[in-house]
Amino acid sequence: xxxxxxxxxxxxxxxxxxxxxxxxxxxxxxxxxxxxxxxxxxxxxxxxxxxxxxxxxxxxxxxxxxxxxxxxxxxxxxxxxxxxxxxxxxxxxxxxxxxxxxxxxxxxxxxxxxxxxxxxxxxxxxxxxxxxxxxxxxxxxxxxxxxxxxxxxxxxxxxxxxxxxxxxxxxxxxxxxxxxxxxxxxxxxxxxxxxxxxxxxxxxxxxxxxxxxxxxxxxxxxxxxxxxxxxxxxxxxxxxxxxxxxxxxxxxxxxxxxxxxxxxxxxxxxxxxxxxxxxxxxxxxxxxxxxxxxxxxxxxxxxxxxxxxxxxxxxxxxxxxxxxxxxxxxxxxxxxx
Ligand SMILES: O=C(O)CCC(=O)C(=O)O
Ligand SMILES: [Fe+2]
Numbered sequence: 258x259x260x261x262x263x264x265x266x267x268x269x270x271x272x273x274x275x276x277x278x279x280x281x282x283x284x285x286x287x288x289x290x291x292x293x294x295x296x297x298x299x300x301x302x303x304x305x306x307x308x309x310x311x312x313x314x315x316x317x318x319x320x321x322x323x324x325x326x327x328x329x330x331x332x333x334x335x336x337x338x339x340x341x342x343x344x345x346x347x348x349x350x351x352x353x354x355x356x357x358x359x360x361x362x363x364x365x366x367x368x369x370x371x372x373x374x375x376x377x378x379x380x381x382x383x384x385x386x387x388x389x390x391x392x393x394x395x396x397x398x399x400x401x402x403x404x405x406x407x408x409x410x411x412x413x414x415x416x417x418x419x420x421x422x423x424x425x426x427x428x429x430x431x432x433x434x435x436x437x438x439x440x441x442x443x444x445x446x447x448x449x450x451x452x453x454x455x456x457x458x459x460x461x462x463x464x465x466x467x468x469x470x471x472x473x474x475x476x477x478x479x480x481x482x483x484x485x486x487x488x489x490x491x492x493x494x495x496x497x498x499x500x501x502x503x504x505x506x507x508x509x510x511x512x513x514x515x516x517x518x519x520x521x522x523x524x525x526x527x528x529x530x531x532x533x534x535x536x537x538x539x540x541x542x543x544x545x546x547x548x549x550x551x552x553x554x555x556x557x558x559x560x561x562x563x564x565x566x567x568x569x570x571x572x573x574x575x576x577x578x579x580x581x582x583x584x585x586x587x588x589x590x591x592x593x594x
Pocket of ligand 1: 452
């Protein structure tokens, strides 16, 4: 059963983004309280007042639609299989079925395009063979009528990275930490990545084990998702174990916590299970941004999240170890088939 999403709060974070209200302590405290409540219950909320320009959001959506509507041969000019270093970079276009996010289901009915911070081939993460890292692949804008693709996507990457740092500050405050507690986590935005996604309509007679995106939790710290007006994102309600559909709100971000946040908070905050079915009968587009910080940043329960007498539920690990393991699983389950 899927119910509507009044459970997922819509929070105006402008007291943290708009200089006009940013010295109003009461408004800021109210935002922190609402965010905390959402993190404790669903690990999902939506935000408005985020400051990312709506014309940039529209442009990124329309570039994404133009890209995915190209013939497969054109999309394959920037195929993930051509990314360098070979086999180790996840920058570029991935075909329908490249990922299987839920074990035991068919490969996901979605195609994607991964774009990260612009890094050169001699960047230290690339030289060290860190998984997923390589230079971006850019389509030929003139030939494929994608003028502005690179500029707008990089602009978007910069804006959403800035927003992520602000939301991490709100999260730090919600955990009774200094506002700048997580600042070191994303000193350099190499790891944070945009994923353009396209979901064809879910076939009416599809087998039971077909998903747009299979049930999963997100790998990193926090995800900022733009979804179009069609809906289709579902979040598991941890109490009733029913699926809640996340209603699209124009220009709002769906924000959800990833596994690193659940570990930091010793399970107080939830990295919640979610999935996608595009039952709209139309082409669905969404744009997640995965805010995964510096690879060597330690991930272990934070002292304020472990009460006296309580045990830390997780060993110390790093962002790199967490990402390697989860990425490996999501792509490996296909390779094994
Ligand atoms: O497309 C969506 O609405 C969600 C995608 C998602 O959950 C993911 O890529 O991790
Ligand atoms: Fe996700």
